[in-house]
Amino acid sequence: MDVQISAISYWLPEQVLTNEEINRNHPTWEIEKTSIKTGIRERRVAGEQSTGDLAYMAAVQLFNEHKIAPDLIDFVLLCTQTPDFFLPTTACILQNRLGLKKSCGALDVGLGCSGYVYCLGLAKGLVQSGSARNVLLITADTLTKLLHKDDKSSIPLFGDAATATLVSCEQKGIKIGNCVYGSDGEGANNLIVKNGANKHKPMDGIDIYDNENEFVRNDNNLYMDGTEIFKFTASNVPPLIKRVLEQNMLSRDEVDLFVFHQANKYMLDFVRKKIGIEPSKFFYHLERSGNTTSSTIPIALKEAMIQNKMTSNSKVVLAGFGVGYSWAACVLGN
């Protein structure tokens, strides 16, 4: 049975963090210079809103924009690493808040940048196995709440967002092809929020600065070793793309568009060149929302559709990679 993505919507919180504002708070960061490299000029900040709030807004946006009755949904997957509570699962709360039927399955998936592709694969499996006809796949994170105000390596990059995708047995939309996955927990410490969960419960992290008085880390906040993440991406994404093309019996030339996790422009350019993808077939969407972890791919897909860069007849390769380490890719197209 073919399984399709039949609709995508997204929702960004209203509060905007501009380069100008970052520059006011941190004049030494040379944010304009950084922006040329990252491709990011604005990020959205959830502020008082929680992940569940953002997820709710994205789902409502999907229902309204595509005239989808909430009753149609028989499974909700929420991809997030910033849930509202340790327990219960935020997806259960969303079932109630969105007015979905009680026979609806609901679960959270705790993945970051690879999460959307993983969840497409899971949703497809649920539909193919007959467990669900229509899966509501939501990605939502409020990562900005975990950033340290002096962290030059994360503040300019990350933003908050939520997206909602309808994965359905209905034969309209764009078909989800074969997915491939990967993980390597050896890289766990290179992108991590160490304190606050059950292993290191006390929030007793202290601010650590280097010899030049530059902020390094606080274990209560998100820590990212940019160099290691770059190395991971440069060495793992090219073989990931090779593998997903083989699994879908496609050559690189047959692909109309590549939509990768929008980490930052410089790193995307680097892997694009390394794989040998021409710029016209590679989609970028970073400037106005930044790196929104598992939401970057569905936001980019939606924008690619709006800009007529892809249609239901296009062959599109998706690839997500990052925290875990975790990575996944799939092909969309009929």
Added chain:
Amino acid sequence: MDFASFLPKFNEQLMEDDLSKISGQTKFRQLSSWDSLTAMAVITMIEDEYKVGINAETFKTFVTVEDIYNHVSSKIVE
């Protein structure tokens, strides 16, 4: 391997407006677009193109573009 073929590959990792000014004597850390990401891109390019691995500590000892080139070419000869 010669410097004339190495330089364009090095330059490709930069986001400089004027690449014509870059030579073997250029102190690359003083370039306006240089940062840790650029260093990583250069190290990865060298691994891909020349099969020479450079760790971050060794890379820190290089001052000019020629220092990088000399290190890579000496490793290839070995």
